[in-house]
Amino acid sequence: MNKKLKIGIVCYPTYGGSGVVATELGIALAEKGHEVHFISYDQPFRLDIFSEKIYYHEVSVPDYPLFEYAPYELNLTSKLVDVALHEKLNILHVHYAIPHASAAVNAKQILATHGIDIPIVTTLHGTDITLLGKDKSFKPVIEYAINMSDTITAVSEDLKSETLEHFNIKNEIKSIPNFIDMSLYQQEDDMKLRNRFAKKEEFILTHISNFRKVKRVEDVIKIFNKVHKEVPAKLLMIGDGPERLKVEQLCRKLGICDKVKFLGKLKVIEKMLSITDIFILPSERESFGLVALEAMASKVAVISTNTGGLPEVNIDGKTGYLSEVGDVNKMVSDTLSLLIDNEKLNAFKENALAHAHTFDLPNILPQYEAVYQELSCKMKS
Secondary structure (H helix, E strand, O other): OOOOOOOEOOOOOOOOHHHHHHHHHHHHHHOOOOOEEEEEEOOOOOOOOOOOOOOEEEOOOOOOOOOOOOOOHHHHHHHHHHHHHEEEOOOOEEHHHHHHHHHHHHHHHHHHHOOOOOOOEEEOHHHHHHHHOOOOOHHHHHHHHHOOEEEEEOOOHHHHHHHHHOOOOOEEEEOOOOOOOOOOOOOOOOHHHHHOOOOOOOOEEEEEEEHHHHHHHHHHHHHHHHHHOOOEEEEEEOOOOOOHHHHHHHHHHOOOOOOEEEEEEEOOOOHHHHHHEEEEEEEOOOOOHHHHHHHHHHEEEEEEEOOOOHHEEEEEOOOOEEEOOOOHEEEEEEHHHHHHOHHHHHHHHHHHHHHHHEEEHHHHHHHHHHHHHHHHHHHOO
């Protein structure tokens, strides 16, 4: 029988996919009877429920005049040691190699001086490998943190391959995909909400991101600009970031401001996805594509690039279409092929929903539990 564990989860508390996955994982583990301790510099934004099995420990970073930059990794290390000692944690599950895995490795060495051997599970989400990992100044630390972890998981087969290609990894990397809780998503239009953004005859296209360059947000505008000339449509832009001003200016230049709605950051995107017909994700890089999966869980067809882990999520010609990065014309053509054929669009939507179910939380959670139990047994023997 699987024993109930005390699990420390380290993640970023922000809107990114890794924080969402880590938080949802912790909540699900608590529902299964495990005791979960979140450790971060702020409360994860999805952690808005009360549970007697969930605890939050804030990492405070004092403002010492001695330091020009706040030593977050050192403060995190100390907090991990403190929580592990006093809460008697069985496992540390850290999301991202740096600074989380590197801090956990330091904490593990300190805890060893107290006679405690705590295993570390490190989940790689992408940026730590695809961006930081290619910076030579970070590479030795990332490589060390991964190799010193007891178990490494990656959120897609593509990310696993890229990690092995760019780093000298001695340990096995398990591929455990990102997941969603299908119960959070609705597949029926909220007509009252839909009518606020579009007329009855208009389609709704949606994009959600952090508006960084890698998301190629200008491509979204270029795609929509060509699509709306052929079929009546509106575009919802959800999120915010450094590229927002540039895309707003592009909308003004193209004269489509009345057709594009910038909604900013929304905590709950499920309702907006439920009124969407097609989701557009022309990213230069996606290690998994969680937001595409969220769209599919809302019964939305996806137009995306074929980069990173996206082909594992968006099945070309079935749940949506894949294109080379920057191929705006093909993405326009693919979008129109769906919008002018209602039967085809509905079939793609149904396929998207069916495929999303394979990533439902109950299908993925046991894979993480198996990792924890295996490590727990090893620590005993």
